[in-house]
Amino acid sequence: MKNHVKYKNDKRFILSENIIGYIDGHGNIIDTQTAQDPCGVTPIEFDNSQKALEIIRHSTAHLMAQAITELYPNSQFFVGPVVDEGFYYDFRVDEKIGEEDLKTIEKKMKELIKKKYIIEKYEISKEEALKKFANDDLKLAVLSRIPDNVVSIYKQGEFEDLCRGPHVPGLRFLNNFKLTRVAGAYLGGDEKAEMLTRIYGIAFADKESLNAHMTMLEEAKKRDHRKIGAEMELFMFNEEAGAGLPFWMPQGAKLRVKLEEILHKAHRIRGYQPVRGPEILRSDMWRTSGHYACYGENMYLTEIDEQEYGIKPMNCIGHIQIFKQTQKSYRDLPLKFYEYGVVHRHEKSGVLHGLLRVREFTQDDAHIFCTPEQISSVVLEVVEFVDAVMKLFGFNYTMEVATKPEKAIGEDSVWELATQGLKDALDGNSLPYTIDEGGGAFYGPKIDVKITDALGRKWQCGTIQVDFNLPQRFDIEYVAEDNTRRQPVMIHRAILGSFERFIAILTEHYAGEFPFFLAPTQVIFVPIAQSHVAYANTLKQVLMLEGIDAEVSDKNDSLNKRIRTAEKQRVPYVVVIGDEEVGTQTVAIRDRRAKEQYNLTQDEFMVKLKQQLQEGKI
RNA sequence: GCCCAGAUGGCUCAGUGGCAGAGCACUUCCUUGGUAAGGAAGAGGUCGGCGGUUCAAUUCCGCUUCUGGGCUCCA
Numbered sequence A: 001m002k003n004h005v006k007y008k009n010d011k012r013f014i015l016s017e018n019i020i021g022y023i024d025g026h027g028n029i030i031d032t033q034t035a036q037d038p039c040g041v042t043p044i045e046f047d048n049s050q051k052a053l054e055i056i057r058h059s060t061a062h063l064m065a066q067a068i069t070e071l072y073p074n075s076q077f078f079v080g081p082v083v084d085e086g087f088y089y090d091f092r093v094d095e096k097i098g099e100e101d102l103k104t105i106e107k108k109m110k111e112l113i114k115k116k117y118i119i120e121k122y123e124i125s126k127e128e129a130l131k132k133f134a135n136d137d138l139k140l141a142v143l144s145r146i147p148d149n150v151v152s153i154y155k156q157g158e159f160e161d162l163c164r165g166p167h168v169p170g171l172r173f174l175n176n177f178k179l180t181r182v183a184g185a186y187l188g189g190d191e192k193a194e195m196l197t198r199i200y201g202i203a204f205a206d207k208e209s210l211n212a213h214m215t216m217l218e219e220a221k222k223r224d225h226r227k228i229g230a231e232m233e234l235f236m237f238n239e240e241a242g243a244g245l246p247f248w249m250p251q252g253a254k255l256r257v258k259l260e261e262i263l264h265k266a267h268r269i270r271g272y273q274p275v276r277g278p279e280i281l282r283s284d285m286w287r288t289s290g291h292y293a294c295y296g297e298n299m300y301l302t303e304i305d306e307q308e309y310g311i312k313p314m315n316c317i318g319h320i321q322i323f324k325q326t327q328k329s330y331r332d333l334p335l336k337f338y339e340y341g342v343v344h345r346h347e348k349s350g351v352l353h354g355l356l357r358v359r360e361f362t363q364d365d366a367h368i369f370c371t372p373e374q375i376s377s378v379v380l381e382v383v384e385f386v387d388a389v390m391k392l393f394g395f396n397y398t399m400e401v402a403t404k405p406e407k408a409i410g411e412d413s414v415w416e417l418a419t420q421g422l423k424d425a426l427d428g429n430s431l432p433y434t435i436d437e438g439g440g441a442f443y444g445p446k447i448d449v450k451i452t453d454a455l456g457r458k459w460q461c462g463t464i465q466v467d468f469n470l471p472q473r474f475d476i477e478y479v480a481e482d483n484t485r486r487q488p489v490m491i492h493r494a495i496l497g498s499f500e501r502f503i504a505i506l507t508e509h510y511a512g513e514f515p516f517f518l519a520p521t522q523v524i525f526v527p528i529a530q531s532h533v534a535y536a537n538t539l540k541q542v543l544m545l546e547g548i549d550a551e552v553s554d555k556n557d558s559l560n561k562r563i564r565t566a567e568k569q570r571v572p573y574v575v576v577i578g579d580e581e582v583g584t585q586t587v588a589i590r591d592r593r594a595k596e597q598y599n600l601t602q603d604e605f606m607v608k609l610k611q612q613l614q615e616g617k618i
Numbered sequence B: 001g002c003c004c005a006g007a008u009g010g011c012u013c014a015g016u017g018g019c020a021g022a023g024c025a026c027u028u029c030c031u032u033g034g035u036a037a038g039g040a041a042g043a044g045g046u047c048g049g050c051g052g053u054u055c056a057a058u059u060c061c062g063c064u065u066c067u068g069g070g071c072u073c074c075a
Helices: A050-071 A099-114 A128-134 A137-144 A209-221 A226-229 A248-269 A281-290 A315-324 A372-393 A412-427 A468-472 A499-510 A529-543 A560-566 A579-584 A602-614
Strands: A019-023 A029-031 A044-045 A084-094 A120-125 A150-154 A159-162 A176-186 A195-204 A237-238 A242-248 A280-282 A301-304 A307-311 A333-344 A360-370 A397-402 A434-436 A446-452 A458-467 A489-494 A523-527 A550-552 A571-576 A584-589 A596-601
Touching: A019 A084, A019 A120, A029 A050, A044 A050, A044 A176, A044 A499, A044 A560, A050 A084, A050 A099, A050 A159, A050 A176, A050 A195, A050 A248, A084 A176, A099 A176, A099 A584, A128 A137, A137 A159, A176 A209, A195 A209, A226 A237, A226 A489, A226 A499, A237 A333, A237 A434, A242 A248, A242 A360, A248 A315, A248 A372, A248 A499, A281 A307, A281 A315, A281 A468, A307 A579, A315 A333, A315 A360, A315 A468, A315 A489, A315 A579, A333 A397, A333 A468, A360 A499, A372 A397, A372 A412, A372 A489, A397 A458, A412 A446, A412 A458, A434 A468, A458 A468, A523 A529, A523 A560, A529 A550, A529 A602, A571 A579, A584 A602, A596 A602
Parallel strands: A397 A434, A523 A550, A523 A571
Antiparallel strands: A019 A029, A019 A044, A084 A195, A120 A150, A150 A159, A176 A195, A237 A242, A280 A307, A301 A307, A333 A360, A360 A489, A397 A446, A446 A458, A458 A489, A571 A584, A584 A596
């Protein structure tokens, strides 16, 4: 260790046993190993503050690496950062590591903690580091990314790791952790590179917080749309039919139809006209559009009468043909076509995920043909439409402006114009957004609307895309005021994104307790005895005529059992019908959403239900 | 597509190199009950598919389909 500058923990800086680091004037974390002067720094207590957890979790990642090194001596480590949901470490190992092995690693980590190692730091020159890790290509890869000439090494017991820190003073601060999952991860995030083993974990300052976190995860799992979807018989998949191809069961289809109807009305009152294009189009058309070249690997192709056809992965081409069919005037613009377009995309097998990521889905797709001058107002109108839908369901969402991707058609200047158009619409109305560099569609930039699911994952739903390219490729035009032929701009947009993904998120958002206007079965009548079934059936018919899905539960089960079954199906209103109700022409309601019971007359009940149907209006 | 882990009645899950198990659901019967599981009987599985090892495979091995957790990519 000659030449190494070693930082001793100077006792003067240790204000208490509970300090695990400091924050300097710039908000940076300085760990106790690095801190030299306590002036102008704020101590970080050993608690669950964001800064404290960052240090604790990073050190826990190191502790895990130390344990793995002891259990698998040939393992080599790449990077082990702190992420939103804890920490991970990527490493290469000869053995296969599975979920079961996590327990063994945790046990070893606990053993190491008992050895009460302190964590020390020393610095060496990059040159020395290159020599020191000459036999470790992963460490060399890490070193190659560090521009500094001096690098730091952290040491606990025999274990040393190249690291920038920060770390807790000793292992005694690392008692409350859990290794959560083992996964594969590409070296450097590059799909073509080697795949390393990654273990994720979480850590807190105290056991209670760790337990609370694990409980929260369990709760989130209960809301998983795949679980609720099976329980409520909303949708299914079938091994023989193939992966990523959802089947909508009656309950799910009823919910979906309600959503479709709400959206139909919302589109019509906003001046959209329904259209529909074919499911498959000749490949020549996909060549003209650029899909064949830019999106071909995601398309399903087939042959009919020796001609190649492509199943549509997007709906724009169909809408363009409909636009072209009749001559358009500037007076027609903006012209808005919408379609619940079924699309097929060959998503990689590993990315399929319940209804959130499938190979066949239906977009609430629309294309707005307008003049360049109209872009800003059209985009704004769409943003307001998005907001109305999000508010209806109480979603928080974020917007991202996605710019030109690597694989794209069209001139840079056109791209810039379109991108600026999107930004202007948002800036002009002071709507917040972030930039997703290179995340645009191949034909144009877009605004993505992202919603967070029960597990905190963000999903792209709505999207607004400005497109100068397809109008040019298909040579579409309108007659301007001065009788010249001009090219319109296309705005591609979806509000839900897809019914599949949106319903998945709705399911998790409501934990299956859908609002009345969406619930698959909205009212279930429970007649107490056979003699009350006729009255229940009459009421059911009245509701059905009003467009309210109602059922009568007249199975040969006890009253309690039938109420329990209805409750478990998450039906908003369970209505019990007995002698009293038949006699007075009333209903006894169990209101699942309000969690209360009360009696109403038939008329009062109808008024209440119709009122609640209206809540689904946008 | 890549890494890891799985697949046992409709569902949730036990279990085993030698006869396949439970709860719920389902069917029939009894029960007609006033707000979250009344009772009895019964039916239902080539242990995901194909191949191999073995006297014998649901169990061990290989491939494959599908599922789950990630990576990469996307609505």
